[in-house]
């Protein structure tokens with residue numbers, strides 16, 4: 392069973408929301424934590440909050456779309472804590488609208504941050520993890536929008552589908568290595584993004600959101616649990632998302648049955 396004591400985690404987008412929840416869960420388990428974020432102000436607020444749990448925390452200004460900032464983060468992490476064991480590619484941005492209503496720049500930016508950002512993290516940190524040979528894990532934060540295409544989330548949803556796909560191929564690549572992989576697929580987590588949404592919606596939708604949402608610290612604990620048990624898909628609730636997953640699987644199988652009827 393994986394123990395986190397004295398091991399080291401790097402969490403991108405770690406200054407807020409889910410990333411901060413993951414950082415807290417790692418610190419509570421005795422790990423060293425580096426949070427990286429593009430938002431300097433939020434980083435220093437988050438670092439202060441995390442230091443109330445443990446002193447083994449550093450914060451780094453990064454932009455996951457800019458490899459040079461990840462390279463300098465890598466050096467600081469190694470100088471501060473030694474080998475890196477847990478990489479959480481969590482930074483992401485929204486971008487939901489119908490396809491024809493989504494400007495090209497938004498498509499490019501959302502895919503750059505939500506897909507190329509995690510790929511940059513993998514390209515930079517995975518070779519180090521393979522080289523040091525100690526038990527390690529990569530967690531890519533996708534979304535339930537990367538599992539089931541609901542609503543009109545064009546750029547965002549497609550970037551998250553791509554990240555689920557990339558994670559599946561990464562799992563194949565890393566079979567029999569010291570590095571395992573998970574893809575985190577939350578549906579509704581009570582973070583600043585959802586906080587903003589709650590202010591804009593009707594009473595009924597607000598009730599639905601409150602019914603579905605889970606807290607960032609719960610998600611953090613779910614992530615650590617998945618690392619312990621080497622669970623690949625990390626789901627954060629099993630009620631609303633179960634119905635969506637069943638609907639997707641059924642529609643795929645129904646299409647196959649129509650085209651290639653079962654013989655049994």
Ligand SMILES: NC(=O)c1ccc[n+]([C@@H]2O[C@H](COP(=O)([O-])OP(=O)(O)OC[C@H]3O[C@@H](n4cnc5c(N)ncnc54)[C@H](O)[C@@H]3O)[C@@H](O)[C@H]2O)c1
Nearest residue numbers: 404407408409428429430454455482483534577579580582
């Ligand atoms: N909140 C939800 O309900 C929910 C649901 C599904 C998936 N997610 C995903 O979870 C992840 C975290 O989302 P959150 O809700 O905690 O949002 P959040 O806005 O609270 O946190 C995201 C953090 O990422 C940082 N960031 C953005 N672009 C960056 C970049 N290029 N480089 C470094 N840092 C960057 C932001 O500054 C912010 O601190 C995202 O990938 C998001 O798509 C969230």
